[in-house]
Amino acid sequence: MSNWDKEVDILVVGSGAGGMMSALVGAHNHADVLIVEKADRWGGTSATSGGGIWIPGSDVAKQAGFDDNLDDAFIYLRKLSAANVPDENIRAYVDNASPMLRWMMANTPVQYMAFPYPDYHAENPGGSAKGFRTHLPNPLDGKPLGADVRTLRFASPAASLFGYLNWHFSETYELLYRQKGWIKNLTKNMAKYWLDLPFRLTSRKDRRLTLGNALTGGLRMALNEKDVPLWLETPLKELVREGDAVTGAVVEKDGKPYRIRARKGIVLAAGGFEKNQAMRDGNAPLYPAARYSGGVTSNTGDSIVAGEAVGAGTMNMQSAWAAPVFYVPGEDRGRLCTVERALPGCIMVNQSGERFLNEAASYHIVGQQMARRQAEHGDADPCWMIFDQEYRHKFPMGPLYPLMPTAMHSKGVRSILKKGRSIEELAGKIGMDPSRLSSAIGRFNAHAAKGEDPEFHRGEAAYDKMYGDFRHSPNPCLRPLDKGPFYALPIYPGDIGTNGGLKTNANAQVVSEDGTAIPGLYAVGNNAASSMGESYPGAGVTIGPALTFGYVAARHMTGGN
Ligand code: FAD
Numbered sequence: 001m002s003n004w005d006k007e008v009d010i011l012v013v014g015s016g017a018g019g020m021m022s023a024l025v026g027a028h029n030h031a032d033v034l035i036v037e038k039a040d041r042w043g044g045t046s047a048t049s050g051g052g053i054w055i056p057g058s059d060v061a062k063q064a065g066f067d068d069n070l071d072d073a074f075i076y077l078r079k080l081s082a083a084n085v086p087d088e089n090i091r092a093y094v095d096n097a098s099p100m101l102r103w104m105m106a107n108t109p110v111q112y113m114a115f116p117y118p119d120y121h122a123e124n125p126g127g128s129a130k131g132f133r134t135h136l137p138n139p140l141d142g143k144p145l146g147a148d149v150r151t152l153r154f155a156s157p158a159a160s161l162f163g164y165l166n167w168h169f170s171e172t173y174e175l176l177y178r179q180k181g182w183i184k185n186l187t188k189n190m191a192k193y194w195l196d197l198p199f200r201l202t203s204r205k206d207r208r209l210t211l212g213n214a215l216t217g218g219l220r221m222a223l224n225e226k227d228v229p230l231w232l233e234t235p236l237k238e239l240v241r242e243g244d245a246v247t248g249a250v251v252e253k254d255g256k257p258y259r260i261r262a263r264k265g266i267v268l269a270a271g272g273f274e275k276n277q278a279m280r281d282g283n284a285p286l287y288p289a290a291r292y293s294g295g296v297t298s299n300t301g302d303s304i305v306a307g308e309a310v311g312a313g314t315m316n317m318q319s320a321w322a323a324p325v326f327y328v329p330g331e332d333r334g335r336l337c338t339v340e341r342a343l344p345g346c347i348m349v350n351q352s353g354e355r356f357l358n359e360a361a362s363y364h365i366v367g368q369q370m371a372r373r374q375a376e377h378g379d380a381d382p383c384w385m386i387f388d389q390e391y392r393h394k395f396p397m398g399p400l401y402p403l404m405p406t407a408m409h410s411k412g413v414r415s416i417l418k419k420g421r422s423i424e425e426l427a428g429k430i431g432m433d434p435s436r437l438s439s440a441i442g443r444f445n446a447h448a449a450k451g452e453d454p455e456f457h458r459g460e461a462a463y464d465k466m467y468g469d470f471r472h473s474p475n476p477c478l479r480p481l482d483k484g485p486f487y488a489l490p491i492y493p494g495d496i497g498t499n500g501g502l503k504t505n506a507n508a509q510v511v512s513e514d515g516t517a518i519p520g521l522y523a524v525g526n527n528a529a530s531s532m533g534e535s536y537p538g539a540g541v542t543i544g545p546a547l548t549f550g551y552v553a554a555r556h557m558t559g560g561n
Pocket of ligand 1: 013014015016017018036037038041042043044052053054156159234235236296300302336527542543
């Protein structure tokens with residue numbers, strides 16, 4: 001076929017973590033690479049995220065004193081993942097994750113630290129209660145990005161302060177517990193932000209890059225060093241298949257079709273279909289609401305559809321990275337609720353005023369339980385997060401900041417916050433039977449006073465305890481809610497992206513339904529069906545594999561290092 005407008009070795013579709021990593025490894029191996037991005041900003045959901053990656057057996061974990069075993073990691077993932085995920089895919093991830101991280105730290109400014117962040121099912125065989133498989137990026141100065149920093153996506157409102165100030169994971173605890181020096185450090189970070197002149201006069205962007213901004217910003221710095229172009233507002237429209245192989249793609253450039261030949265291959269890294277309502281309705285009815293997804297609005301499954309049109313198979317399209325989310329009216333995505341649920345002084349109830357889960361479990365487990373509850377009983381969309389005055393004073397709750405009077409919060413936040421002098425008054429404001437809510441809280445309180453939760457075991461697992469208040473005993477996650485006023489915020493069964501997608505093999509090659517590889521076509525990140533199946537084994541199991549399979553795909557295409 002002729003009529004190509006451009007030829008490259010590797011075409012990468014999407015500028016999230018997986019896409020940028022494959023582009024970079026390809027460029028290092030002397031390939032001519034182009035990244036096309038649909039949105040007018042680069043970085044995808046990866047840029048808005050925590051940037052955490054789950055890497056078994058890393059060098060940095062070893063330096064921190066954790067000697068991991070890859071067979072344990074495999075056993076751990078295999079048991080949690082779905083039966084239809086091949087062993088080879090899981091093994092490819094486990095074996096390549098640490099080499100990928102070593103490569104990234106040697107070839108980009110992105111540096112990672114291993115954290116004592118327990119696996120989400122640490123009690124399972126092969127799980128790590130100590131953590132050190134979850135790694136987080138060090139903050140990075142964004143100035144070397146020059147003008148590109150302006151088009152890097154902002155951190156999620158759930159992962160930044162006041163919607164603009166980037167913060168690092170280790171600062172979370174300092175702020176959360178107002179530890180010694182917190183005012184000084186917050187003031188220092190704010191001063192750094194406001195004194196970033198003359199940039200401050202033209203942009204709200206914080207050039208101290210942390211979390212997902214540090215990861216994607218650092219990858220882009222390395223891509224710029226290699227002169228890899230990234231075209232914004234250039235969506236993939238279709239793939240070109242000639243014979244057995246995919247040889248190119250049609251993108252839209254300046255409003256017109258533009259044909260790009262890819263001599264070595266195309267990497268589809270365009271995220272999931274989280275923001276495509278029709279695709280969710282057709283594939284993932286358990287997770288129906290595109291609005292509540294924390295993913296970026298441009299992730300509408302285009303490249304999954306394009307892959308299917310050239311014969312690709314799909315897998316686990318019913319699945320999502322489930323999560324409880326707050327939703328502030330007017331915002332384009334839900335805000336992931338991670339830490340708050342584990343802190344003492346709050347509970348989650350359904351619309352009948354009953355607890356039905358361990359609030360402190362991982363967001364995926366809580367999100368799945370909420371979604372199933374809604375599907376079976378219709379009373380969990382939304383649920384209500386109930387907390388007392390002591391909690392309100394001490395800790396954040398989603399978009400609500402402690403020490404900041406309610407009146408100083410946005411109109412959207414004020415519109416969803418409910419307050420009552422008593423539990424009964426609060427119940428009336430959220431349309432609940434006062435006596436049911438009051439007796440549910442009474443039952444909870446009686447046990448919480450002893451640090452117990454016989455029904456749902458909150459605060460028992462290693463993961464629960466990590467986000468609990470370590471200063472509070474006997475159980476860092478439990479305290480009776482006994483002094484008003486009391487507050488309620490709606491909390492929804494949401495997600496942080498879908499995780500079913502194109503079927504791939506251990507080389508990240510896209511395969512047909514019968515498992516035959518389609519030459520020239522690769523898929524990584526949420527564009528591909530995840531090796532995790534429908535599970536969420538630990539913090540970083542979405543971006544860890546996105547980066548790892550990006551690395552694997554580019555090496556497979558280029559035969560390089
Ligand atoms: P993305 O990063 O979303 O990139 C896809 C890109 O493709 C986007 O830029 C999109 O615009 C572009 N695109 C879409 N369609 C097209 C098209 N037709 N043509 C061209 N480009 C297209 N996961 C972790 O592992 N660790 C964490 O710490 C973590 N924290 C999170 C925190 C929050 C608040 C949220 C919301 C999510 C978090 N996640 C985390 C989930 C994680 O961010 C995503 O699962 C992951 O970033 C997906 O990466 P990706 O490369 O597949 O897609």
